[in-house]
Amino acid sequence: MITHTCFKCNRRFELDPVYVGFELRxxxxxxxxxxxxxxxACRAVNKVSVKPMQAELDQVAEEIDRMYAExxxxxxxxRAEKRAKAKAKASESAAK
Ligand SMILES: [Zn+2]
Incomplete structure (x- = not known):
């Protein structure tokens, strides 16, 4: 786990490296x-530098890949469902 201290409220919180890697991807x-x-705690957006997390991200690279592939x-x-729906709609209006 990556721990980060909020710049605003100084609360420490944990970041899941898999999730961080996924979001970065x-x-x-x-x-x-x-x-x-x-x-x-306070909903402030914290800019967390990737560099110090890189080693942890590399460790879970496979999990990140899998999550991203899914x-x-x-x-x-x-997208395919949307296309199929649009197609069905188009043929529906063409039949009229
Ligand atoms: Zn905070």
Missing amino acids: KLKKNNPSFYQAVCP YEAQKAQE
Whole structure:
């Protein structure tokens, strides 16, 4: 676990490296330098430097890959469903 101290309220909170890695991956940026963590106590957005977390992120890289692959698969499925719906709608109105 990564611990971070909120810049605003000084509360310490934990970050799950798998989740952090997953969120960073979703940014689709090469080597993002910050992770934006929301403090659970005061909701302030904390910019957490990625560098000191890198070792922990590397340790769970496989889990992050898996989580991201599932996320992508789900998104692809949603897109396919949307397309199928649009197609059905189009043929419905064409039949009229
Ligand atoms: Zn806080």
